[in-house]
Amino acid sequence: MSLSILDLFKIGVGPSSSHTVGPMVAANRFLEALLQLGQLENTGQIRIELYGSLAMTGAGHATDTAVMLGLMGEKPDQLDPDQAPALINDVRNTGQLILAGQYPIPFVEDQHLHFLHGHSLAKHPNGMTLRAFDAAGLELFHDNYYSVGGGFVLNEEETEQTTSATDIQIPFPFNNAQDLLDIGDRTGLSIGEIVLENEQHLGRSDQIQPALLNIWQVMDHCINRGCEQTGVLPGGLNVNRRANQLHQELLNRPADQQDHLEVMDWVNLFAIAVNEENAVGGRVVTAPTNGAAGVIPAVLAYYDRFVPGSTESGIVTFLATAAAIGMLYKKNAS
Structure with missing residues (x-):
C-alpha cells in the first residue's frame, strides 16, 4: 500500500483514532454501501454491534456516539464538535435518528446499539457489525468493519485481500529508514522532498x-x-x-x-x-x-x-x- 501524507495526518475528532474516528468512518462507509445497493431509502431500522475492544472501552472513547453521528452522515473531518452533543441529544430525546441526514428511523440505544462484551470478531480486536433492516424487520444488508488504527477502516472483504487494488506506483518506494537514506544519497533529495515527490503520484x-x-x-x-x-x-x-x-x-x-x-x-x-x-x-x-x-x-x-x-x-x-x-x-x- 502506498501511503499518502494525508493518510497519516487526518482531520477528525477525539478522543481516539481507533475507537472514535474509525467507527465514524465505518458508519459513513455503511451508508455508502446502502446507497450503492439502492437500499438507503428502504432502511427502516439499524442495528450496531460492537465487539472486542470497541465493546470494552467504547463508551469511554465515544464509540457509541461516533457511530450514531456517522450514521447521520457526519464525517470526522467536517463534524463541528461543538454541535455533536446537540445532535446526540436529539436522537435520545426523540427516539429517532436521521439516517444520512435525510431518512428518519426509530433509534433507541438499548435496542439498536449493543456492546457485546466478551465477544470478538475473528479478524481484529476493533470489530463492529452494522445491519440494515426494512420496516418489516427483514435484513437488507450487513457488513463487518475493522478499525485497524489511525482512522483506517477495512470491511470484511478487504481483510481477505492480500494486495491493494488501489496501490499506485511511486517513484521512491521505501520500507525502512535505510531505504530513505539510500534514496537520499542517490538522488540528493531530503526526506521531505522524497515524500513530496511520491505524493504527486498518489492523487490525494x-x-x-x-x-x-x-x-x-x-x-x-x-x-x-x-x-x-x-x-x-x-x-x-x-x-x-x-x-x-x-x-x-x-x-x-x-x-x-x-x-x-x-x-x-x-x-x-x-x-x-x-x-x-x-x-x-x-x-x-x-x-x-x-x-x-x-x-x-x-x-x-x-x-x-x-x-x-x-x-x-x-x-x-x-x-x-x-x-x-x-x-x-x-x-x-x-
Whole structure:
C-alpha cells in the first residue's frame, strides 16, 4: 500500500483514532454501501454491534456516539464538535435518528446499539457489525468493519485481500529508514522532498502544500482553543484541564525568572492543550494516532513561534518529513 501524507495526518475528532474516528468512518462507509445497493431509502431500522475492544472501552472513547453521528452522515473531518452533543441529544430525546441526514428511523440505544462484551470478531480486536433492516424487520444488508488504527477502516472483504487494488506506483518506494537514506544519497533529495515527490503520484490532493498548511491551521487552532478552555475533562475521574492555567503562568512569568529552558515549558503546554482538546472530543489532527496527537503540533508550534525565519515552506517540509517516519511505523509496527 502506498501511503499518502494525508493518510497519516487526518482531520477528525477525539478522543481516539481507533475507537472514535474509525467507527465514524465505518458508519459513513455503511451508508455508502446502502446507497450503492439502492437500499438507503428502504432502511427502516439499524442495528450496531460492537465487539472486542470497541465493546470494552467504547463508551469511554465515544464509540457509541461516533457511530450514531456517522450514521447521520457526519464525517470526522467536517463534524463541528461543538454541535455533536446537540445532535446526540436529539436522537435520545426523540427516539429517532436521521439516517444520512435525510431518512428518519426509530433509534433507541438499548435496542439498536449493543456492546457485546466478551465477544470478538475473528479478524481484529476493533470489530463492529452494522445491519440494515426494512420496516418489516427483514435484513437488507450487513457488513463487518475493522478499525485497524489511525482512522483506517477495512470491511470484511478487504481483510481477505492480500494486495491493494488501489496501490499506485511511486517513484521512491521505501520500507525502512535505510531505504530513505539510500534514496537520499542517490538522488540528493531530503526526506521531505522524497515524500513530496511520491505524493504527486498518489492523487490525494492536486495541491498538497495548501492541504498541509490547512492541517497546520487545524493543529494551531486546536492549541489555541486548548489554552482558552477550562473545566473538567470527561471520563468520570474529575481531572481538571491544565493548559489554561499553565498558559496564564507562562504569560505572567516575570522576566527575571525566565531561563533558556523556558521554551520547553511552552512546548509542553502546546502538547497538553492538544491532548485536552482530544480528550473532550474536540477537532484534532490524527498524527499518526489520536493518542499521540499532541506531539507533532507541539514541535511544529515551537518552530512556528520560536525559530527565527520560520516559513510556510518549512512547515510543509516538517510535515512531509514527519509523515515519512509515520509511514515507517504504519508499515512495520504491529
